[in-house]
Amino acid sequence: MTKASGRPPRSERDISEFRSKVVKHALTLYREEGFGAVSMRRLAREVGCAPMTIYAHFDGKTDILRHLWSDVLADMADYIRKNLNPIVEPVDRLQSAAQSFVTYWIDHPDHFRLVFMSNDVERSDVGTFMRDPKTLEHFQLFTDLVAGVLSSEDHAKAKTDTLVSAMIGMALCYNTIHDYPWVSVSAMTGQLVDGIIN
Amino acid sequence: MTKASGRPPRSERDISEFRSKVVKHALTLYREEGFGAVSMRRLAREVGCAPMTIYAHFDGKTDILRHLWSDVLADMADYIRKNLNPIVEPVDRLQSAAQSFVTYWIDHPDHFRLVFMSNDVERSDVGTFMRDPKTLEHFQLFTDLVAGVLSSEDHAKAKTDTLVSAMIGMALCYNTIHDYPWVSVSAMTGQLVDGIIN
């Protein structure tokens, strides 16, 4: 029985290579020119294909942006780890990490916008933030730091989740609500960490 | 000396009435059809003017959306106060309010998107969230609740700011990061409030 003739479907390899190529160009555009430069038409020009071709490989723009998150999150994690480096005491480590987290996003509003504000709240099927193992790994850092200051595992997940969402909320507030005199980052993260360790 | 002839500029009253008219229509559109329905062209059609006329009275779309915030925030505050009503004990009141705050935004993702995700992080001149006295009043609710549980005023502002930004962060996380198994709202707000009162 002969196989049907005709053009074969794209191979997994073709698909993977093309997607990587698109993501690579998106990342370069983002790094060199910022969030606003990453348009589908611009991206297609850089890749050397028609915009519609990109839509054949990705569900939409958010699907591409999501791939940039891991680059930003890796950068953030490096920043946090660099600041953690000289610190040994667990509570001080947690405080340093929390402060570095919030400071990072304040210093990089474009990154914050990319990671936390380009996710469409109307489409509940696009919540794939944590499905990426590398993303999970970066937030695992806080799981470990919280575990390092707790004497028991009671409520460890609640404390970690509270810490992480609170830090994200702080970054959001500092970044978007400019006309309110928020207390300093160190004061706010200090208060948060106090509440976690007690 | 005769006054120069010609059409006089719009009066303050004309300006105010037109703006109110636009905002009223925007609010109606938002309430009846949601965030996506509030486009400038649609809004102009409802108002009965050209889209460009709206730009003569508002700086842009965000400038209009900002006026919808107070309606949503009033709704949110009503919801919180309604849940507070039967509660007397200060810590339970704070916990109820925190939980109601987060629950409200989870139950109304469109509202969350409107208030917290339509503010453009690239334009630092648009952070006028708290300049509205009514908005400040709604958040003053938390200032008062926190004051009600503290035995001293030390760090009161840091605790209030931490609480508010953390709650916003929680709402953001529940609304946008769907693939992570966050602990329940009551667990997370409970942890947060514990950290505030101790």
Place this chain on the structure above:
DNA sequence: GCCTTATATGGAACGCGTACCAATTAAATA
């Protein structure tokens, strides 16, 4: 090479927010 089937593409389109501009309209004075 021909046929077949999948993919990519050019083009058009839609509504979006926003900018620009000449013409029209409105509202005042002389």
Place this chain on the structure above:
DNA sequence: TATTTAATTGGTACGCGTTCCATATAAGGC
């Protein structure tokens, strides 16, 4: 009524994300 000045408007345009579609191209079997 004519003139003046401000406001509004219709129209065009831009790039945006995305959809649609007929056509061109690509890649395989025979």
